Amino acid sequence: RTVGVRIPDNPISRALSERLGHPVLSTSIPQDEECGDPSAFADEYAGIASLLIDGGEGDGIPSTVVDLTDSRNPEIVREGKGELI
Template sequence: MFLQLHPDNPNPRNVKTIVECLLDGGVIIYPTDTIYGLGCDIFNHKATQRVAAIKKVDFQKIHLSFVCADLSDLSKYTKSISTPLYRILKEHLPGPYTFILPASKEVPKLLQNKKNTIGLRVPDNKISQTLVQALGRPILSTSLPGEMVEEYTNPELMYENFKDMVDIVVDGGTGGMIPSTIVDCTTDEYEIIRQGLGEFNE
C-alpha cells in the first residue's frame, strides 16, 4: 500500500490505517527528519524478524533504534538519566541524533543485546512523531538495505523497490540523504560513533 501523509498536517484516517498495520505486525517505510526508515512495532516478534530479513542481516547484528515521541517517552526505555545527560538530550532532541543509552527493563527481551544498550531517537518530523503518539509506543526503526541512497529519497521509487516486502510505504515528501549522528552515551566520555546530519556539542 502507498499512503500519503502531509508533512505538517498528517491525515488522521491514514495515520489510523498505518497504526493498525503496525499493531497487526506490519512493516512500514516512513519518513524521519533524516533518511526514510524501515519500521515496525517494538513488541511484535514476527515483524522484527521480517525487518531483519528485509535487511538480509542476522537479527543479532542488525542496528535497531527506537523512534520515540518525546523525551519522556524516551526516558522509559533507558535507565535513570543523570542531570548533565538530560541537559544534552534536551538540547539536541527532537533532532537528527541517535543516542546509545543503557537499556531499561521496558525494552523487550528479544531486542536486548549483550551490551544491554539501545539506540534512542526523537526525530524532528511531524509524521514520525504523529505515528508514534498514535501507536502509543516507539517504532522499531532501521535504515533501508543497500547503498542506493538516491533511491531512498523518493517514496514512489521506494514503493516500486519494496512493495513486495513491506506493507505500507508512507509518502511524506522527498527524504534526506544523510543519516542521523550516532552518539554513544553509555560512558562518561561521550563518543560519536557515526557523524551524520546533526552537529553534536556537549
Template sequence: MAEYIRIHPENPQEKAIEQVVKILQNGGLVIYPSDTVYGIGCDITNLKAMEKLARFKGIKLDKAKFSIVCNDLSHLSQYTLPIDNGTFKILKRALPGPFTFVMNASRNLPTAYKGKKTVGIRVPDHLVPRAIVEKLGNPIASTSIHDDDEIIEYTTDPELIFEKWEKLVDAVIDSGYGDNVASTVVDMIDGVEVLRQGKGDIEDFL
C-alpha cells in the first residue's frame, strides 16, 4: 500500500521531501508532480528499482527509455557527452521548463542505462521534483503516467492516481492537480528537432 504524501508545490516541506527521499533510497517507486503531467520515478543508481519501474511500464529494462530528472544543469557533464556553447545556451534558456532534451549519453550513466547511446534530460519547472533530486543527491529515472481512458490520456487528480496505482507504487505525492499535456521532446544531437510537441514551444528559446 502506497504512502499518500501531501507536499506544497511552492513551499515544499522539508520533512515530506525527506520522507520521499528515504522511499527512493530504499528502492521505491514514487509518483510525483511536475510542470507537465504526473510522472513516476525511482533512484537511477538503484538497479532493482529501475527493473521495478520497467515492470510497472510493462517493458524490459534494456528496452526502456526513461528520462533523467535533474534539479539543474550540473549533472549534464556527468551523464551526457560534451555539448557546444550554442546547445548549452538553448538548454539554459529553456530549463527549468516543460522539455525533455535528448542528448548523446556518456559512459558514466548508471548500470541500468548501459549500452544506451542517447538519454533524455529533464529539469521540470516545479519545486517538488527538483527538491527531491537535490536531497537525494542524484537524478531520478522518470516516465509519464498514462491512463487507459481513450479521451483523457493523463490523469491529473492525485487522489484518483492514488486510487488507481496505490498497490503498484510505494508513494504518491499530492501537490494539487497536474497538467494533462506532456513535455515537448527535443532532439539536440544534430541541431534542434522536435520529436514530440507537448507543452513547451522550443522556438521561444532559439
C-alpha cells in the first residue's frame, strides 16, 4: 500500500510526461554492470517490451531513495544520485 514517486532529471522522461499531460506509470528493472548501455537493454528485452527509446548511455548512478511513510522521521533507504539537503 506504499507508492514510490520518482521525479527524473531526464529530458526524455520529462518530455513524455509533459506531452501526455500526466505522470508516467512504470516499474524498475534489475540493474547490473551494463545498466547504462542501450544495446544491452535492447538485447535483454527484445520480444518483451513494446517500445524502447534509446536515450544514450546512462551514468549508472542509482537514485537516492527516501522513505517518507513516517512524515516525522524520513529515512534514507539508499543514498545515490542527488544532493541531500
